[in-house]
Structure formats: structure tokens, C-alpha cells
Amino acid sequence: MKKNNTFQEIAKQLLAAKSVLIYPHVNMDGDAMGSGTAMCRALRSLGKESYVLIEDDIARNLQFLDEGYCTRNQDVMENPEVSLCLDCGDMSRFPKRKDKFLEGKVTICIDHHRTSQPFCDFNYIDPGVAATGELIYQLLLAMDAPKDRQTANALFAAISTDTGNFQHSNTTKQSHMIVADLYDWGVEANMVSREIYNRVRLERIRIQNRALQNMEIFAGGQAAMAYVDGRMLLETGAGMDETEGTVDQLKSIDGVEIAVFVKSDWPMDRSEEPSAPWLALPEKVKISMRAKSWSNVAAIAEKLGGGGHIKAAGCTLNMPLKDALPLIKKEVEDALL
């Protein structure tokens, strides 16, 4: 198995190259986007040709970080000397760019995921850091890259999103030390936060609102459950992905130990509608569960054929929504009472 390199070894490779193509994972989050654009900007400042090569859309709340760095055009650079993948530990995380990645004369991987294994010529994988952005910061120091405001903003976006604004347990002393230093670079933390959190689609507000309207509190106030069905998506214009976060809102309720969020493409009310969009889809429900402190939702998910972690687990049930809700409710009650 390949092993980790030092920041100095990797910096040397980057400084020696004339051209570097950067590969963040698909469905970029703040860490991938912030790390990628910070590195791209630094490389260009150092006189190199560099782009962030992507294969899908940039989330609208992260587009402010793209000052001409990102492209989906694989021909933007011919034969880049270095292929650098960020925040991903294997090539399945950039499937449509895999062949292009392997064109690089040197391949480098910088990542912080626990499951990642070194697979490139040079690797720095540290699951102990909260964000890949923290590793990029160290690497930029090793490269003696310019410490400017835009780079600081991109690194702040990376670190603040992956630490849940410094609330998650992955946050370390180093996370704060790095951000403190970014203030010397001129970071605009408030601007970055506003860009990231003040571009919520109206449809997202509407679908989460609709879900909370059917919220049920049970098990003596220890459990909260809500669902989204196909008709609610149709009526609000929201995508199912925009229901993300609803389960956390259920969990935030005082006294609630287990939060359950149920998603179904089919509607609760299955009245005949020959042209309904869900008719082409299988009738099943996806269940997400969260435990606040002492309970084990992985055990509940496993009983229902699913799995996950003690505090965050899920399962899929091949049945109509109206049958799934009482079933999951009973299992949660059994676990709590």
C-alpha cells in the first residue's frame, strides 16, 4: 500500500509543474469547492496554468467562489503535468473525469476522509482534520503561496462548512488556529457566511414547511416524525434533495430523542391520476433517523433491513407510505419506551 507524503514533497511537485488540473469530487460541497478554488488561485498566482475540472453543476450558494477557476471542458488543458484530486479518496468520486485524471504525469491526492487510501503518486490523507481545506492551508504555506483575501475566503468556506460552523466534533484547535491566521490574510468571514447561507431556494423553504405541517410527536414527546410525498414535491416545485435538513430540525425539538424523516415519491393519497409522475417509479419509502443523545437508531434501522451509525441511520421499505408510517412509529416506540 502507498503511504502518505509530506507537505514539502507535495509542494515540490506542484512548484516544479507548469500546469495543474484540479479534481474535486462530484456534487461539490463547501470543502471541495473552497479547497479547489483556493489551490487553483494560488497556483495561478505562482505563474502556473491551472483549472478546477468539474463534471456537474456548482451549487448556487458556492458559485461566488468561482472567479474563473471552474470548467467542465476536459480539453481546457492538454497533458497537464499534475492531476490533483481534492477531498476524495478514490476515482469513483470523479467518474467522468477518471481517464483525464490518469493523463497527468504526476497524480496527487489530498483528502481527510476516513475511508480513503493512498492511490496516487503522492498522497496526503489525514482523517484527523475537519476539512480538506485545513490540509490545503498547510500545503499553501509549504508552497509559500501568496496569502490573499480571496484565498482566505475560499479556505474559510471549506473549513466553516465542514465543521458545521465550528460546532461539529471534528473541529479541533488547529481549525481555529488556521482561521485565526486567515484573518491576517484578510478573510471576509461574514460575507462568505452570507453567500453560503442566504441563497436558499424558496421551494426548499416551502417543502420543509409542508413536511413540518404533518409532524407527529409521539412516545411521550421523545420522538418526532414527518414525511414528504410525491404530491408535496409536485405542488411546491421542490426536489427531494431539498428536504435535507428537515430531520435535524425535528431533532432540535426539546425533549425529542429520536427524529424520523420519511421520503416517498408516491403520494399518501393514491387516487387515480393517469399522468402522475410517480407512476413510473417504484413505490417505496426511504427513512432517515437521528438520535440526540442516548438512543441507538442504527439498531432500529437494522431491524428494518437498513443500517448506519448509532446516531444517524436509515432504511428503505418497499411498501406504501401509509403502511410504512405506523410500522416505523411502532419500532421507534419500542426502542424508546
Add this chain to the structure above:
Amino acid sequence: MKKNNTFQEIAKQLLAAKSVLIYPHVNMDGDAMGSGTAMCRALRSLGKESYVLIEDDIARNLQFLDEGYCTRNQDVMENPEVSLCLDCGDMSRFPKRKDKFLEGKVTICIDHHRTSQPFCDFNYIDPGVAATGELIYQLLLAMDAPKDRQTANALFAAISTDTGNFQHSNTTKQSHMIVADLYDWGVEANMVSREIYNRVRLERIRIQNRALQNMEIFAGGQAAMAYVDGRMLLETGAGMDETEGTVDQLKSIDGVEIAVFVKSDWPMDRSEEPSAPWLALPEKVKISMRAKSWSNVAAIAEKLGGGGHIKAAGCTLNMPLKDALPLIKKEVEDALL
């Protein structure tokens, strides 16, 4: 006018005293509660008698910080040597405790509010810091107080809440440097965050949900408005204070430049109800406005007899809700279009 002292001068006073009574402001927020309990714990660790004297209830999501420090019993200590007020710049912020405060042989004030003026024997007022907790941290260092986990948790609660989890523009390099150091004290940032944000009253979720149901988007998507009326409070069991945060949710919508939240104790539908609770109250509406980036809501508020800051302003209108909504809508449209 009295001037600021040094941390060393104030530390000397505290170290020389046998008994210190601590006065946070009424309606304690995370900064007042965190600063007060951190200081109380430190003083007790140093062998002094100390309590945090309060005059109202502790918010349920901050009660975890009270490990026997807080009391409403003004007789808990007779003739305390030092009266120390925190996070408040004048005695109107602890009105029922004013006489007791003046009993202290020495009075000290530690605060970060812009409007505060030194009024005690010893003062440290710095509007440049994000939280009083940052000043307490410096003072504890000057006192050579023990650096333990519980003190760190209290200081983290103070700093993280007053900086909006390090997103507000008051956050500085020093805020992060202090929190980095608190990791060496053993801070449990994730536990503190969970306690603070995972004790939301069900009634709060319900009233905010009800308000979003009447949300109106206008001015070509640049404005969002919602209201809460007396009937919605009655039906959900929520207090009007639990609508706090709704205006920020309206502002978070992509494309929205001005968010308007309207509060009325009287209902929109004023059908005859001889026993309705609002009949004893004046019929008026309170309007809160927020600007996202370029607009000036203070100007709108001033036109309607109110005032505030450019990005956060408000006014009160002595009219029924059904008349106030179109009026405010027109003013916002005029400002945006």
C-alpha cells in the same frame, strides 16, 4: 468620566476579595450566562465565595451551564466585597438588583457594548471584542485562574453565541485564538452547541411554521413578508418572543433583498369573540425588516415613524393588521423597484 482599567488592576481587586457577587443583565443570553458562570467557577476555584445573582429565569437551553452558581436570593451573600457586573453597561440592565449591587465595597464592570460608559470603581469596556466572554478569558488569565473544562465550556458558549457561530462581522482573529486555546482547557464545543441549539420548544417550531405558511413574495422576488397574529399564538401555544428568527429565515431566501416580519397581538380576522385575550391589548402591529446587501431598511422604517440600522430596522403602526400589510408592502416595493 471614568476610564478603563487594566486587566491586571481588576484581577488584583478580585484576588484580594473574599466574596464576589456577579451581576449579568436581565434576560441572559449565552454571553451573559457563559461569562457569569465562568467567572463564578474561577472565583470559587480560587477559594472565594461567589454567586451569579439573577432576577429572572434562565433560558432552558442555557441551564446546563448552571452547576450551582446562579441564584435569585439576594440574601445569599451578606455584604459581598466586590459587585461585578458583566455584559451590561449601566444599572438599568439589572433593575431589581441595583440596590444590592451598590452594597459592594468595590464595583467592577466588564462589558463590550458600544453604548456602555464606565460607571463602576473599576471598568473594562471594549466594544471591539465580539463577546464579554473574550474579556473574561483575558481576565481569568490575569488572575491565573484554573484552566478547566467547565470554564472552557462556559466561555465557548459565550463566544460562539455572540459571534453567531463565528459568522457575524464582530468575529475577530482574537475570537478564534481564544477558542483555539480553550481546546487546551478541554472545551467540549460539540456538547455545548448541542445543548444550546437542540432544546427548541415545539411551540416555536409550530409558530414559525404557521408564519411561513402566509409568506408572500413580491417586488419581483426581491421581498418576502410574513406575519404572526394573536390567533396563531393562541392556537400554537407559542409566545410572541418565539417568532424570533423568522425574519432571518425570510432573508435567507435566494433573491430576497428585503425581509419583512409583522407581529400583531390582534388577529387578522377580527370576528366577535368576547373572551379573546387580545381585547385587553392595544391594536397595533410591530414590523421588523432586514436588508440583505444593498438596500436601506432604516429609511423605510423612518418613513413609517420607526428607525434602526441600515440592514436591520423596525417600526410600530397603530392600525389593524389587514391595513398594515398593504401599507408596508407598498413602501418596500417603492424602495426596491
